[in-house]
Amino acid sequence: MMNAPVTDKRTLAQAAVQALRNGAPEQARDFLQRVIDMGQADSSIWYGLACAHRDRGEADRMAAALDKALELEPRNLRALILKGDMIAGEGDKRRAATFYMTALRIAEQAPQLPPDVQQDVARMEDAIDKHTAEFGAFLRERVETLSGAPLKPQSRFAQSLEIMTGAKQRYFQQPRRYYFPELPQVQFYDPAQFEWRETVEAATDAIRGELQGVMGDEAAFNPYVEGREDLPQHDTHGMRGNTDWSAFYLWKDGARQDENADRCPATEKALDAAPVTDVKGRLPSILFSKLAPRSRIPAHNGLVNTRLICHLPLIVPDGCGFRVGNETREWKEGRLMIFDDSIAHEAWNDSAETRVILLFEIWRPELTEEERAQVTAMLQAIDQFGGD
Numbered sequence: 001m002m003n004a005p006v007t008d009k010r011t012l013a014q015a016a017v018q019a020l021r022n023g024a025p026e027q028a029r030d031f032l033q034r035v036i037d038m039g040q041a042d043s044s045i046w047y048g049l050a051c052a053h054r055d056r057g058e059a060d061r062m063a064a065a066l067d068k069a070l071e072l073e074p075r076n077l078r079a080l081i082l083k084g085d086m087i088a089g090e091g092d093k094r095r096a097a098t099f100y101m102t103a104l105r106i107a108e109q110a111p112q113l114p115p116d117v118q119q120d121v122a123r124m125e126d127a128i129d130k131h132t133a134e135f136g137a138f139l140r141e142r143v144e145t146l147s148g149a150p151l152k153p154q155s156r157f158a159q160s161l162e163i164m165t166g167a168k169q170r171y172f173q174q175p176r177r178y179y180f181p182e183l184p185q186v187q188f189y190d191p192a193q194f195e196w197r198e199t200v201e202a203a204t205d206a207i208r209g210e211l212q213g214v215m216g217d218e219a220a221f222n223p224y225v226e227g228r229e230d231l232p233q234h235d236t237h238g239m240r241g242n243t244d245w246s247a248f249y250l251w252k253d254g255a256r257q258d259e260n261a262d263r264c265p266a267t268e269k270a271l272d273a274a275p276v277t278d279v280k281g282r283l284p285s286i287l288f289s290k291l292a293p294r295s296r297i298p299a300h301n302g303l304v305n306t307r308l309i310c311h312l313p314l315i316v317p318d319g320c321g322f323r324v325g326n327e328t329r330e331w332k333e334g335r336l337m338i339f340d341d342s343i344a345h346e347a348w349n350d351s352a353e354t355r356v357i358l359l360f361e362i363w364r365p366e367l368t369e370e371e372r373a374q375v376t377a378m379l380q381a382i383d384q385f386g387g388d
Contacts, residue, residue, distance in 0.1 A: 009040045016048050025055035043073030050082060062086065077106050081120050088127065097131045100124040101166075128166070136165045154188075159326070171325030175342035177303040180375065183366055187325040189308060189338040193365075196273035197336050200312060203270035204334035207358055208314045210264040211288055214248050215356070220260070221246040221290055244295035251286040254279055267358065277307050277361045279379045286360040288314075296348040299323075302341035306367060306375050311337040312358040319351035331357065338362075 012031045019028035029052040035045050050065035063086060069079040084099030107113060107121050139161055140151050151158050162168040172185055191197045214220050224247045225239040239245060250261040250268065261268060267286075277283035289311075291297065302309070311322075313331035322329055322337070324345040331337060339345065349355045363372055 009035050009038065009045075013045060013048065016052070020048070020051055020055065023055075025052040028052040029056070043069045043076045043079065046072065047076060047079045047082070050079070054082070054086075059086070075106050077103055077110070077117065080106070081117075081124065084124070093127075093131050094135065097128055100128055104128070132166050136161060136167055139165065154327070163326070168326035171343050173305045173340060173342040174301050174344070175303055175305045176301055178306070178375075178379075179342075180304075180306045180367075180371075183305060183364060185343075186340055187327050187343055188329065189340075191336040191338055194274075194336075194338070196275070199273040200270050200310075201334055201336055203266060204312065204314065206266035207264075207270060207312065210267055211314055211356060211358075214260075214263060214288065221248050221288075223247075224289065239298065244292040245297050246290045246292075248288040248290070249285065250288075251284050253285060254282045271360060274310070274360065275362045275365075277363055279376045281383050282379045283307065284361045287358075289357050289359045291320075291347060291349045291355045293349060293352050293354060297346055299344045299346040301344055305340065305342035306364055306372075307341075307361045308338050308364055309341040310360050310362055311339075312360075313337070314358060315354065315356040317349070317351040317353040317355060320347075320349045320355045322347045331355075340364075 012035050016028040016031035019025070019031065029049060032041075032045055032049045032052065035041050036049070046065050046069035050062045050069060053059075053062035053065055062082075066079055066083050066086065069076055070083065073079070080099050080103040084096045084103065087099065088096035104121065104124055107117065113121065140158075143161070144151055151161075159168065163170055171187065173179065173183065221243075223239075223241050223243050224245045225242065248260060249257045250264055251257060271286065276286070311331065313333045313335065316331045316333050320331055322331060322345070324339045324341075325343045329337065367375070
């Protein structure tokens with residue numbers, strides 16, 4: 001007596017999977033076609049059929065089955081990966097990358113991935129990195145040829161190419177307390193646009209001398225991130241009370257720290273030339289910022305976007321770095337670095353020595369005198385509300 005033919009969708013699908021594993025794509029195709037003929041095919045059935053056609057070298061039929069799978073389930077991860085592989089095999093790396101990137105976004109949301117898909121994810125990431133580098137190099141070469149001008153590595157246009165190709169991501173001002181609208185999104189400012197820059201940089205040796213006098217007193221430095229018992233404690237970066245990042249304040253929250261500041265007259269004199277912020281009880285903060293060996297300041301955003309932060313590097317061993325948004329730079333002793341701290345930024349010291357900079361705040365140059373006065377009044381009014 002002959003066995004009755006299998007008509008159960010699940011059994012047929014399992015048989016097809018086993019046939020594919022056994023290197024029998026013809027059998028897998030037949031099992032899956034029976035499910036399709038029964039009118040019970042979902043996205044996974046069409047994906048399996050695509051795999052069977054792939055193993056048989058039937059490219060057109062594989063493409064048609066994949067299209068059907070993705071029509072029924074646009075977020076079918078395995079189908080997206082296979083579609084990307086198929087297009088990459090045809091030589092269209094740019095279009096293949098779009099399928100890979102879609103697949104990676106879906107994979108990131110999955111709580112757990114099978115081992116073979118994990119391997120596919122690593123392979124897709126490598127393919128996208130390679131495509132991004134090749135695409136970026138091609139665009140840079142063609143732009144230089146067609147425009148007749150060399151591309152400056154840190155120019156705005158160069159950055160736009162890297163964002164477009166995916167080599168870098170977009171970063172925006174995201175101050176934690178106060179946002180002033182319609183200000184330009186600039187990560188690093190060119191110090192040359194500030195007339196007072198030369199005065200401050202010329203005082204580097206004198207400022208460093210005062211720092212060295214302070215460095216002999218370890219107790220003079222306190223953790224940069226301090227907690228307040230009268231406020232809720234938020235320490236998302238694990239830096240509160242951490243002496244890896246410590247500070248010696250000349251001015252703190254708009255108040256001169258007389259004992260400290262009196263030890264650094266050359267530093268104060270140099271900063272007289274800069275448009276340092278001045279909001280009683282709030283701004284400025286002027287300090288020597290010390291970063292311990294082999295330590296890192298996690299990425300974070302400043303409180304307001306109406307100021308810029310200035311770094312005057314004083315002691316910078318090899319292995320130190322600084323990132324604002326999508327741009328990474330190295331400190332150079334005696335050369336000012338001016339940036340928007342309302343954009344995510346982080347710093348690190350991978351050396352075996354201490355890194356120290358002078359940190360101070362200036363008004364953003366785009367603000368008018370009237371706007372500066374209004375921001376000042378607003379910040380002072382905040383402190384007065386509910387406190388009378």
